[in-house]
Amino acid sequence: MNTVAPLLQTTARRLIQSGSRCLGSEASQPKEAPTGDPFQTFYHRDLIVTPAGPTVRRPKPKHGDTLKFGHNYADHMVDVNWDDKKGWHRPELKPLQPFMIHPGAKVLHYAIELFEGMKAYRGVDNRIRLFRPEMNMQRMKMTAKRSALPDFDAEELIQIMSEQIQLDADWVPASSTSSLYLRPTLIGTDPTLGVGEAHMAKLFVLSGPVGAYYATGFQPVSLLADAKYCRAYSGGVGGYKMGCNYAPTIWVGQMAAAKGCQQVLWLHGDDETLTEVGTMNIFVYWINENGEEELVTPPLTSGLILPGVTRDSIIDLGRKWGEFAVNERKITMSQVRKALDEGRLLEMFGAGTACVVSPVDRILHKNQKTNTLDELHIPTMRHNPSVMQRFYDVLTDIQYGRSDLMPGWTRIVA
């Protein structure tokens, strides 16, 4: 685990220099002072910190565990502007605030936008950790490239976010089931209609406390699996965390809800390949056709699958344990149904930052020949000992500082 003593010192120095936690002298410094190549990246050392005054600070929720996802924001945000004349401007850490946008801004018309989702966890030692932040940054940089948005240095943004977390440390719940969700976002802002690359952009990072996903134990989900709805496609951008991957799913989610399902199992192609579930990666644990116990998830090579951090961590952990086969390969609905019929399907679960793992107990599978919905019962919750539970326990042990099983997976920021 890395420590961030230099970061803490920097923040302390800035707060002292600014004289108070209100708008200080830092805020009136010229924002464009060049200190590096602004076309390569912004720099943590250029960060302008403007702490929120006591009157605009909002009360922290007392019962962090019941907080609904995405409805609460901490006091501060990171904000960095970019344009193709000057490159990146100086980054700012400032009170959370709305911003002015021209109604012709590209993000509002052509969805030139991308985001990341990550969390800061307050551990049992009261220190705050990020979980594999460099993986999120790597994905964000890849997605920025695919979106024709500007690149930046991953470590600079991690250091800036670390300072943001330090400033909002009181917002990180003191709970081993809650956390501070972080939402780095990058949008194209120039107000010119016409489909083309953005000439102005804004990167910002929001944060907010989120409650326990499983306050009362695992809640298994029902999935609608209908090949007529498709999340991603060959030659598309399913492997990138672009905003455009989400808008088309909202209405399909409503179709699923109308059939009593919480999530959509996204299939692809004539052979109904499993790709993702809701906004999560999918894992199947079964006795495969060779009689081996195997954990399997679809490979990234198709370009259809988001390279999830939890996905990658589960693969690594499973391989480290070495107790069953762990493979990235194609899974079809007919294979799932055959395994289910033959009693070989043991567990199926989604994996993502929000929930860590999410058990599946039921699939409504649209039969393309009869046009009816076949109800499949998945025995995930009955399988004992639960592989899914073990991944959940080990990953949360690492995230909350109870385990140092995987050195380098966490980074202490406060």
Added chain:
Amino acid sequence: MNTVAPLLQTTARRLIQSGSRCLGSEASQPKEAPTGDPFQTFYHRDLIVTPAGPTVRRPKPKHGDTLKFGHNYADHMVDVNWDDKKGWHRPELKPLQPFMIHPGAKVLHYAIELFEGMKAYRGVDNRIRLFRPEMNMQRMKMTAKRSALPDFDAEELIQIMSEQIQLDADWVPASSTSSLYLRPTLIGTDPTLGVGEAHMAKLFVLSGPVGAYYATGFQPVSLLADAKYCRAYSGGVGGYKMGCNYAPTIWVGQMAAAKGCQQVLWLHGDDETLTEVGTMNIFVYWINENGEEELVTPPLTSGLILPGVTRDSIIDLGRKWGEFAVNERKITMSQVRKALDEGRLLEMFGAGTACVVSPVDRILHKNQKTNTLDELHIPTMRHNPSVMQRFYDVLTDIQYGRSDLMPGWTRIVA
């Protein structure tokens, strides 16, 4: 053609009531006075008109024909908010202005956004016409439904836009090649992270003068045709004008530009079906394998193709003429290449609101076997008499009031 005398009277009355063209008494009316069912639609009769004061009005461009697309805005915009508690708020017609947005707004993260593109034309009789606006409205309503955004009444929005055009009539170029572009947009605005339907939304309409697409005659385009890039897919939203269809194309457009191509020819599937070109529908005019002259464009039934207004108009016109076959059916690259080899391929062109028609003279076709680019020369510009030119002439004659060939296709708004 419909006339809009009542609309003009309404505007005149409002301007008189407001006492001046600055912020008038209308603007201070309560904005929430209920006059209909705000969950069904907003109403033109509720429109709050706030004309821009003389000091904020900007000079109109003198040489409309050279205006770059999407870089100039007229003085006013339409703005209508919606939320799931009150439904639609009263619509406003007000000076063009940026608005405040929460950085957590759904449109910035999940691309919950859609738009339309349409034009107002100043005719040879100095009257201003819209071209088939009800088709744009129908598509916008369909797209709103697919995006889980609120519905509205098409005629109400057409009447409001008509009033917008009247107020900005000086911005409609006095030219038979320029026009006022209109951009109705609908976005989800509630600041809650979490993929789900919007609980707050904003509909706005921007407008701006655009110059002649072909100031110096038709400029044929080169296309990159590489099956590894894909615009739309079965089970996706290619048939809707959602912002999410555009973001993934920007980087591909850069790849095309790097190879000297202006546009991408979007292929689909293993048989390399032609779907669209750039942001336009595609038409092929050839002697088909049965020896017939035929105009062909891909069908809407696949869900891959945007139902373009120009596309529909070309099909209708071609069928009305009855001089060659007009068919909506699948076209593959191998059919195109065979027709080219056999001297049967006569013309290929894109069709859309911006350009009406756009001739193709060259395709760089990625050969999937050899991984090389084959250069295909399309004789569009040499074919005489040009079918494409005839469509262009007839459509612009209708749009600029020189022809009444298709009654009902234009609507006089000022």
